[in-house]
Amino acid sequence: MAAPSLVLDASTGAPLHAQLAEALRGAILAGRLAPGTRLSSTRALAEQLDVSRNTVLNAFARLLAEGYLVGHTGSGTYVARELPERLLAVRHAPAAPTPARHVDPRALSKRGAAVASVPPLAAPAEGMAPGRMAFRMGVPALDAFPSELWGRLLHNRWQRSWRDLLSHIPAAGHLPLRRAVADYLATARGVRCVPEQVLIVNGTQQALSLTAQVLLDVGDAAWVEDPGYSPAHGALIAAGATRVPVPVDAEGLDVEAGLRLAPHARLAIVTPAHQFPLGVVMSERRRRALLAWAAREEAWVLEDDYDSEFRYVGRPPPALQGLTAEARVLYTGTFSKVLSPALRLGYLVVPESLVDAFSTARVFVDRHSASLEQAVLTDFITQGHFSRHVRRMRVLYAARQEALVEAARRELRGLVDVSPLHTGMHLVGWLPEGVDDRAASAKAAQAGLQAFALSAFQLQGRPRGALLLGYACVPEEELAEGVSRLARALR
Structure with missing residues (x-):
C-alpha cells in the first residue's frame, strides 16, 4: 500500500509505537485507509518512517488486539472490514417522545412503594461543593x-x-x-x-x-x-x-x-x-x-x-x-x-x-x-x-466544634442555642419554643446551607424544633461564614 501521511515526533515524550498506532487508527476512522486495505509490511513501513521494526510491530500488535487490523498468515495485515466502533455501538432508533416521570402505582409492589416513600438524606445540589457544605452531616474532613x-x-x-x-x-x-x-x-x-x-x-x-x-x-x-x-x-x-x-x-x-x-x-x-x-x-x-x-x-x-x-x-x-x-x-x-x-x-x-x-x-x-x-x-x-489519622481527626474536629460553638454564641443568640458535646461530628442547635424547624431548615437551604430539621428524623410527636449542624467537613473560617449566613437567613 501507499501509507497515508504519518508524522512521528520523538520530542513529545510519547512512545513512538503509541504515536504510530494512534496515527494509523485515525487514518482508518477518517477513511484514508479503507476497510480491507492491505498494509505495507512492518519492515517496509519501518524503513519509510525511519524507525525500528519493533516500533511498527508494537503498533500493529496494539491495533490487532483492538480489532482495527486483522492478520492473514502468508498474506499480510489488513484494515478490518468491521471496525470496533460499529461492533460496540447500537444503531440509534428515531427519538421517541420523553415519557412522563409519573410512575403508575400498579408498577410497584406495596413494599416497593413504601420503600420509595422513605425520604433519603439529601445530598448537596448539583454544582455545590460536596465535601465542605456547612453544615453537612456525616462527612469527614476531606480536606485532611x-x-x-x-x-x-x-x-x-x-x-x-x-x-x-x-x-x-x-x-x-x-x-x-x-x-x-x-x-x-x-x-x-x-x-x-x-x-x-x-x-x-x-x-x-x-x-x-x-x-x-x-x-x-x-x-x-x-x-x-x-x-x-x-x-x-x-x-x-x-x-x-x-x-x-x-x-x-x-x-x-x-x-x-x-x-x-x-x-x-x-x-x-x-x-x-x-x-x-x-x-x-x-x-x-x-x-x-x-x-x-x-x-x-x-x-x-x-x-x-x-x-x-x-x-x-x-x-x-x-x-x-x-x-x-x-x-x-x-x-x-x-x-x-x-x-x-x-x-x-x-x-x-x-x-x-x-x-x-x-x-x-x-x-x-x-x-x-x-x-x-x-x-x-x-x-x-x-x-x-x-x-494516626483518627488521632489527627480528633484534634481537628474538636477545634472545629469549638469554632462552631463560639461563632454560634456570637451570632445566633436568641435564634439557635448550640452547646458542645464530648463526641461526634455534629451538634444540635435548639430553636426557640414554637419555631418550626422545617421552615428554618428551608431558610438555611435558600442560603446555601444544609441544616437538617430534627423533626425530619421523628416518627411520632413534634418535639422542640432544632437544626442539626455538622462541622467535621468544614474548615473553621467557613464555619464562621456559615454561621453568619444562617443568622441572616433566620432573622
Whole structure:
C-alpha cells in the first residue's frame, strides 16, 4: 500500500509505537485507509518512517488486539472490514417522545412503594461543593484526607498483587482486612469477635439491609429510636417489618417504653455510644435492660457505632456487643465517616451462629465489596496509618466544634442555642419554643446551607424544633461564614 501521511515526533515524550498506532487508527476512522486495505509490511513501513521494526510491530500488535487490523498468515495485515466502533455501538432508533416521570402505582409492589416513600438524606445540589457544605452531616474532613499516602499504598498494592485483585474474593471480605478490623475493634471498642465473625460490607446501610433480610419475617416488629436514623427505616420496610418508634431521652433508648409498645419485637436498632441525632450516650442501666430483653425474648440488637472514633473528653463507653459473652448483638461500623464517603466500606460483626447465613445472603446482594479498596485499606490499617489519622481527626474536629460553638454564641443568640458535646461530628442547635424547624431548615437551604430539621428524623410527636449542624467537613473560617449566613437567613 501507499501509507497515508504519518508524522512521528520523538520530542513529545510519547512512545513512538503509541504515536504510530494512534496515527494509523485515525487514518482508518477518517477513511484514508479503507476497510480491507492491505498494509505495507512492518519492515517496509519501518524503513519509510525511519524507525525500528519493533516500533511498527508494537503498533500493529496494539491495533490487532483492538480489532482495527486483522492478520492473514502468508498474506499480510489488513484494515478490518468491521471496525470496533460499529461492533460496540447500537444503531440509534428515531427519538421517541420523553415519557412522563409519573410512575403508575400498579408498577410497584406495596413494599416497593413504601420503600420509595422513605425520604433519603439529601445530598448537596448539583454544582455545590460536596465535601465542605456547612453544615453537612456525616462527612469527614476531606480536606485532611491523606491523599498522597493513599495513592502510594494504592500503587504499591496494585504492583504487588493486581492479578489476585482482578478475581472474586470471599463474600465475607478480604480476610487480612477482617483480621485487622477484629484487632482494632477489640482494642478500641471492646468488641468480642474473631476475624471469621467480621463481614466487610458497603457501609452501614448494607449492614442494616442484610440484618433485616436475614433476621426478620414479614410483619415482625423492630424497635427504632425516635428520633433516629431514618435510612434504617427503608431497610426495615424493604424486609416487610413493622417499625416501632421508641422514644429517646437523656439516657438513650427508653427500654421500658419499648416493652410497653412491643415487648415481643424481634430486633432493636440502636446507636448507644452517640445517639443519632440527639448525641446522648445510653446509660449503663438502659444497656443492661436492653441486653436482658434481647436474651429473654430471643431477639436481636443491631448496634450502629457510626462515629465512636471521635470522642474528645474521657474514654468511650465499651460497645454493647462486648458487655457479655452471650450478647445477642450484631455490631456495625463504617470507614465512610472516618476516611471518605466514597470509600463505601464498613463492617458487620455477627454472632458465630449467624456467620454462614450472613455470608450466603451477602452473595445474593452484590457478591463482595471492591477487592482493591479492601486490600489498600488493610495496608492503611496494619501499617499504623489508620490510628494516626483518627488521632489527627480528633484534634481537628474538636477545634472545629469549638469554632462552631463560639461563632454560634456570637451570632445566633436568641435564634439557635448550640452547646458542645464530648463526641461526634455534629451538634444540635435548639430553636426557640414554637419555631418550626422545617421552615428554618428551608431558610438555611435558600442560603446555601444544609441544616437538617430534627423533626425530619421523628416518627411520632413534634418535639422542640432544632437544626442539626455538622462541622467535621468544614474548615473553621467557613464555619464562621456559615454561621453568619444562617443568622441572616433566620432573622
